Amino acid sequence: MDNHLPTLEDVAERAGVSTATVSRSLNAPDRVSAHTRDKVMAAVRELGYAPNFGAQALAAKRTNTFGAIIPTMENAIFARGLQAFQEELSREGITLLVASSSYSPELEEEQMRALVARGADALLLIGHDRTPECYAFLEHRQIPHVVAWTYDKTRARLSIGFDNRKAMKALADRVLDLGHRTIAMISAETAGNDRARERVEGVKDAIEASGLNPAALRLVETPYAIANGASAFEALMQGADRPTAVLCGNDVLAAGALSMARKLGIDVPGDVSITGFDDIEIAEIVTPPLTTVHVPHREMGRGAARLLVALRNGEDPGPSVELEARLEWRETLGVVCG
Amino acid sequence: MDNHLPTLEDVAERAGVSTATVSRSLNAPDRVSAHTRDKVMAAVRELGYAPNFGAQALAAKRTNTFGAIIPTMENAIFARGLQAFQEELSREGITLLVASSSYSPELEEEQMRALVARGADALLLIGHDRTPECYAFLEHRQIPHVVAWTYDKTRARLSIGFDNRKAMKALADRVLDLGHRTIAMISAETAGNDRARERVEGVKDAIEASGLNPAALRLVETPYAIANGASAFEALMQGADRPTAVLCGNDVLAAGALSMARKLGIDVPGDVSITGFDDIEIAEIVTPPLTTVHVPHREMGRGAARLLVALRNGEDPGPSVELEARLEWRETLGVVCG
DNA sequence: TCACGCAATGCAAGCGCTTACATTGCCAGG
DNA sequence: CCTGGCAATGTAAGCGCTTGCATTGCGTGA
Numbered sequence: 001m002d003n004h005l006p007t008l009e010d011v012a013e014r015a016g017v018s019t020a021t022v023s024r025s026l027n028a029p030d031r032v033s034a035h036t037r038d039k040v041m042a043a044v045r046e047l048g049y050a051p052n053f054g055a056q057a058l059a060a061k062r063t064n065t066f067g068a069i070i071p072t073m074e075n076a077i078f079a080r081g082l083q084a085f086q087e088e089l090s091r092e093g094i095t096l097l098v099a100s101s102s103y104s105p106e107l108e109e110e111q112m113r114a115l116v117a118r119g120a121d122a123l124l125l126i127g128h129d130r131t132p133e134c135y136a137f138l139e140h141r142q143i144p145h146v147v148a149w150t151y152d153k154t155r156a157r158l159s160i161g162f163d164n165r166k167a168m169k170a171l172a173d174r175v176l177d178l179g180h181r182t183i184a185m186i187s188a189e190t191a192g193n194d195r196a197r198e199r200v201e202g203v204k205d206a207i208e209a210s211g212l213n214p215a216a217l218r219l220v221e222t223p224y225a226i227a228n229g230a231s232a233f234e235a236l237m238q239g240a241d242r243p244t245a246v247l248c249g250n251d252v253l254a255a256g257a258l259s260m261a262r263k264l265g266i267d268v269p270g271d272v273s274i275t276g277f278d279d280i281e282i283a284e285i286v287t288p289p290l291t292t293v294h295v296p297h298r299e300m301g302r303g304a305a306r307l308l309v310a311l312r313n314g315e316d317p318g319p320s321v322e323l324e325a326r327l328e329w330r331e332t333l334g335v336v337c338g
Numbered sequence: 339m340d341n342h343l344p345t346l347e348d349v350a351e352r353a354g355v356s357t358a359t360v361s362r363s364l365n366a367p368d369r370v371s372a373h374t375r376d377k378v379m380a381a382v383r384e385l386g387y388a389p390n391f392g393a394q395a396l397a398a399k400r401t402n403t404f405g406a407i408i409p410t411m412e413n414a415i416f417a418r419g420l421q422a423f424q425e426e427l428s429r430e431g432i433t434l435l436v437a438s439s440s441y442s443p444e445l446e447e448e449q450m451r452a453l454v455a456r457g458a459d460a461l462l463l464i465g466h467d468r469t470p471e472c473y474a475f476l477e478h479r480q481i482p483h484v485v486a487w488t489y490d491k492t493r494a495r496l497s498i499g500f501d502n503r504k505a506m507k508a509l510a511d512r513v514l515d516l517g518h519r520t521i522a523m524i525s526a527e528t529a530g531n532d533r534a535r536e537r538v539e540g541v542k543d544a545i546e547a548s549g550l551n552p553a554a555l556r557l558v559e560t561p562y563a564i565a566n567g568a569s570a571f572e573a574l575m576q577g578a579d580r581p582t583a584v585l586c587g588n589d590v591l592a593a594g595a596l597s598m599a600r601k602l603g604i605d606v607p608g609d610v611s612i613t614g615f616d617d618i619e620i621a622e623i624v625t626p627p628l629t630t631v632h633v634p635h636r637e638m639g640r641g642a643a644r645l646l647v648a649l650r651n652g653e654d655p656g657p658s659v660e661l662e663a664r665l666e667w668r669e670t671l672g673v674v675c676g
Numbered sequence: 677t678c679a680c681g682c683a684a685t686g687c688a689a690g691c692g693c694t695t696a697c698a699t700t701g702c703c704a705g706g
Numbered sequence: 707c708c709t710g711g712c713a714a715t716g717t718a719a720g721c722g723c724t725t726g727c728a729t730t731g732c733g734t735g736a
């Protein structure tokens with residue numbers, strides 16, 4: 001059998017109209033009389049017609065596809081935000097393509113090209129750090145894009161997010177208030193990750209503000225993974241002069257730290273306090289539940305979608321938007337003891 | 339400025355060859371002399387040329403895009419498998435498009451159409467349960483597809499996965515061996531989810547095999563979410579005749595149950611045993627670490643990719659493949675205490 | 677009754693690429 | 707020196723859709 005999928009022309013013939021009319025019935029129904037539209041729709045149904053994506057993209061010069069490049073799909077940090085992003089886009093009839101860069105700048109550029117090659121009309125990017133080539137590419141191809149998950153008033157690029165540094169400082173202030181003086185931090189790798197870097201700076205800000213020497217902060221950098229949080233914590237607990245508080249750059253590292261604490265028989269927060277950042281689902285489940293910073297994932301996702309749609313439509317998206325991240329008090333942060 | 343992106347023709351002109359030669363240099367380099375190829379590549383670089391996706395898809399009648407429809411992106415059950423799927427595909431120069439159905443058959447059909455409309459050459463599907471319309475659509479459009487995350491020898495459709503029923507029976511056998519007689523189960527919703535259903539059947543199989551009445555199994559069905567696991571567990575603990583073991587259909591529900599146990603001051607596994615299924619990351623992190631069934635996520639993803647590529651290329655993919663799921667013994671399952 | 681305007685529809689030119697087929701030019705064998 | 711064969715390249719016909727512009731036909735006001 002000649003398994004020829006029905007084309008616009010087949011539909012047109014069946015409905016006894018021109019292809020232009022069929023196209024209009026589908027894409028701009030009010031430009032066609034009700035009677036004609038009904039005939040066309042009937043033909044569409046009978047034939048099981050579906051437009052050819054390639055042809056449509058080629059002719060219309062837009063794909064109604066947006067792309068998002070996130071650092072990782074593995075853990076759920078971006079899941080919630082992306083979900084909201086997606087929901088908002090689908091309201092506009094836009095499909096989302098997701099790619100992950102595995103926290104690698106080279107890979108990010110590659111993914112960016114791949115998404116654009118696949119016809120992405122606009123891009124959602126995470127954080128400000130990326131290669132000049134990436135930005136040059138965006139400029140050159142005039143790709144509408146917004147940066148999310150961070151807000152930095154010193155950057156001109158359109159973005160939506162919160163101030164990582166400020167949020168982390170607020171947490172660290174609290175830690176210091178509780179009397180902690182020997183503080184360590186387990187951070188995600190800061191190279192190519194402005195959010196991680198800002199969080200480290202936030203801690204230092206707090207330390208400095210309290211009159212201590214920020215250089216004294218014991219800092220371990222390690223890739224984003226539970227097991228790494230665990231081994232970093234273990235290393236931190238090895239030496240003499242143990243910290244009484246370990247601030248983690250994210251919940252995943254904190255979860256690892258927490259599990260290692262349990263394995264080592266270290267009581268949290270009795271012997272040492274541990275904090276996270278992000279407030280993803282595991283923060284509530286670990287034992288004890290993690291004190292962390294709640295990040296407005298959904299708002300960022302939704303807001304980013306709105307900015308991007310405006311941009312794509314040639315409208316004015318307005319200025320970058322700053323959201324609030326607030327302390328989520330649970331049970332892993334206590335006063336310093338003895 | 340006339341921001342005309344370079345086309346094949348521009349490249350051809352610059353390199354002093356025809357568009358056909360440029361196309362060939364890009365897609366079948368060995369059909370072109372080295373000298374010409376170099377000239378072309380130079381022109382491509384100078385112009386920053388990138389092929390137009392729509393045009394390419396239209397002319398070549400294939401997009402090199404595969405689609406995957408998973409029940410949810412929210413939690414990480416499918417993340418690892420999808421990651422492996424993706425890696426294998428990218429080796430073949432294929433891009434992955436992911437859509438989620440939120441466990442809704444109607445949405446699944448919609449997503450399926452959306453993916454195909456966007457040019458997906460082939461589809462990865464989870465589980466066997468879906469509407470007849472879905473299958474009719476796949477048949478009609480002749481979309482290559484494979485079913486993953488389950489293996490059922492009674493189904494003809496090409497699939498890769500493990501036998502959910504058998505795996506759960508093995509776990510339940512173990513539970514019974516440890517002396518548990520009052521058993522409850524918290525299952526994901528079984529409607530439209532053959533995997534969940536099979537897991538319930540597996541528990542019943544075990545109960546029956548041990549000479550007990552499977553009808554006595556206390557069964558709660560609830561949507562996939564930690565909080566639901568918690569409330570289901572709470573309900574189960576309310577009445578008299580508490581179960582001594584609560585088998586959960588997946589790790590997420592088990593994590594919820596576990597956290598509720600802690601809140602209620604119920605010792606696990608001292609007072610009651612809890613088990614999960616899937617062995618996702620949280621299984622290791624919760625306290626105590628969850629005894630569960632390890633599912634070969636990565637193998638399924640990789641294998642599915644291989645089957646699908648073969649299918650798309652018109653090769654023989656061979657028969658469905660059955661993988662093994664094995665018990666992952668941790669700390670939430672203990673002997674029944676009198 | 678006649679023109680005029682406007683809504684509905686048709687016509688046909690692309691959109692940028694792939695690829696079957698035609699052409700060219702070169703080399704080896706006779 | 708001629709010719710068949712083959713590798714390299716060119717020519718041009720679509721692929722299925724959108725859309726600017728042309729055409730049709732109707733209702734309306736003068």
